[in-house]
Amino acid sequence: MKLIPLRAGNPFKSADVIKAVASQPTPGQGINADEMRRRCRILDAVDAAANDTSPLEDADYGLLVKLINGFQFATAHPLLVRIIDDVVQPKEPEAAMATTE
Numbered sequence: 001m002k003l004i005p006l007r008a009g010n011p012f013k014s015a016d017v018i019k020a021v022a023s024q025p026t027p028g029q030g031i032n033a034d035e036m037r038r039r040c041r042i043l044d045a046v047d048a049a050a051n052d053t054s055p056l057e058d059a060d061y062g063l064l065v066k067l068i069n070g071f072q073f074a075t076a077h078p079l080l081v082r083i084i085d086d087v088v089q090p091k092e093p094e095a096a097m098a099t100t101e
Contacts, residue, residue: 002061002090004054006046012079014086015046018054021071022046022064038063061090 006014022042025031031039041060049055056064068087073080 001058002056002092004056004061004064004090005086006049006052006054007079007083007086008052009079009082012077012083014083015049015054017080017083018046018064018087019043021067024071026070027072039067 004014004018008014022039038060042056042064045056045060046054065088068084
């Protein structure tokens with residue numbers, strides 16, 4: 001399991017970026033039903049997130065990393081880079097809890 005921090009910055013919010021990435025098909029392709037179900041698990045986890053973090057199971061996390069790395073962003077922005085880094089280099093749940101104690 002991985003914990004993805006959800007930043008609430010301006011002009012980008014982590015939850016909105018993750019939802020956009022998970023909702024959009026790979027360019028030139030559609031999304032089949034199985035892929036849609038797997039992506040909806042990510043969307044549901046972000047919607048249910050508490051304490052400004054979203055826990056993702058390993059398979060969901062792996063899919064999100066694949067989607068983030070393949071997504072064609074329309075702009076370059078330092079906050080987008082931080083959000084991408086939060087996803088690609090998340091903290092393990094134990095490490096995240098140790099830093100808050």
